[in-house]
Amino acid sequence: MNNGLRLNKNQQIAAEYKDQHILVLAGAGTGKTLTIIARAEYLIRKGVDPRRILLLTFTRRAAREMTDRLYSGIGDAANVVTAGTFHHFCLLTMRRMADKFGIKDFTVIDRDDQNSLMRLARAGYVTKGEKFPKASQLVNIFSYSRNTNMGVLEYLNKYTEFDDETCNKILAVFTEYKQRKQLNRYLDFDDILHHFGKKLHEDSSIRNRLRSRYDHILVDETQDTNPLQWVILDGMKDPAKLFCVGDDAQSIYAFRGADFRNVHSFKKRIPDSVVLKLEDNYRSTQEILNISNWLLKESPLKYNKNLKTQRGTGTKPLLVDFDSDLYEAKWIAEDLIERHETGSLWSDHMILTRTAWGSRSVEAMLIEKNIPYIFIGGISFLQAAHVKDLLCLVRAAASNHDELAWIRYLTLWPRIGDVTASRLISAMKEMGNMKEALDQLSNKLKKDQQKIVNGPKTILKYWNEPTKALRVGGEFLKPILSQKYDKWDLRKKDFDLLVRLAERYRSLMRFIETYTLDPITSTVASRLENQDVVTLITVHSAKGTESPVCYVIRVEPGMYPHIRSLGAEDEEEEERRILYVAITRAKNELILTRSEGPSSYSYSYGDAAEAYFLSDVPDKLVEERWQYEMYLEKDDDFLT
């Protein structure tokens, strides 16, 4: 073949298949990304206009990787391929056709903001001390029902045991939430997909225009598409052809409405489609695949996966037991240092964790031992409180309708709490433009509070210079934030980072929007400075990545399956796939670690132990080792 990529037979067949709807079922490490890239290259070489190719992924990181690889294959043509996440693509398209979609001047809000808004909506319906789901749980319910195209009531009846009265109240709160969203001109994540999908199906002029724009739609990680995203694919296809790649055994986003069975119904949904398979693994040694295969075979479900390597054999996976998670962390850090001293790169090592929280002792130890690392997943940079303070100041300056941003900004100041803030905002909302709104605010404030108005005013002065606006805004907030946060010295350098991130943007709002959709973690940002680092990552974020040496930490009862999933069959099964994803990231060495020390999960240890996936892993698949250090100082100081 002359396409520059080294493909095996089946990969090539898939990449060069004739124009048809295609599903490629590809196991872990079988070259999914390679094949999807090869398909794009093949189409372009064959003469398809690259502008008529749409590449959809689930994370911006994946989209980025795809365009980078495409660029190194075919050069500039790669830059005109539309590539992005579902949310990104939909939002961008709606922004371009803002009038048609009717979303002019809308602000995109993240999960945090959704929770805040839900809290406001909830407040009017719940009396103090009453038992009623928390705002975050309500957001989850609402979001899930929308992502699965299910009515709220249907969801409540099917998955919860609330009584009728509570259900009605939930519905009322949701109505209130929707009204507030409308009033504030907010779009939440689900609105982006929902609104797009709705218009796509209901408005024929929009549908025709969008459908005629692309000939080929390539979809990565198809097993994670939820019904709402499917509605979008369904509306966009024909004449455009779908090229979907996925693996049912790696479906780990059920909580977002994805159903791993959806790859099985592909042929039913699209009768004139073909299903191709990739089965040869190029990533891992056979020992790593053996335990992966074993894990799936233990399941009551038939995944029918039996990965075979093309790489030969290596070392057996290691399963190390510790008597405490502190010692587990210490051992990993020391192991890393030893490997580094004997010539390995830090960046050849990945530490996988089920929960962001569960990795904190390891993270503390990496810091303690001066091991450079990045953390991916968990709390992101732009959700850090002080960063959000600054971003909300910018948002406040942008719109006198952005209630959440204004509340946040105003309550930063002394003697202003949510009650006063709400009063001030409702007055400002009446005004036709920002200038009037600011005058109004100025009128309502006492003499010694007048400087509050200066914040948005300064931002507006530099509106067309994002970096300058952020720098000036940061300076403005400095006195008040340094009082609010203890470790201000540590936090303030994030503002420099923010300024640097904004450099590439001409519009402040576009900058904020981009990073609302796919926030960057502070440690990822600092990688700009240091490339050779250990990666500490949640399993969910690690999908699609690989590393020569992988530590999967805290592989203990209560973690796999996670204790919160116990009792729900589907959820427990998803936990198995999460562990499967984790261990199939490893190329050469897989090290599973666990501790039996006192853990916060011990309270229902019985059930957790019963469901535990590795309770009887055969001896021939792993080398088990005990590392007990009973006399390790009981000194928790380094954690603080």
Added chain:
DNA sequence: AAGCTCTGCTTTTTT
């Protein structure tokens, strides 16, 4: 009456 501060509790995964 509104805002502030302290304390205890919980902590799955993410666009």
Added chain:
DNA sequence: AGCAGAGCTT
């Protein structure tokens, strides 16, 4: 680290 509630201060 963030949130909710209790009790205290302005």
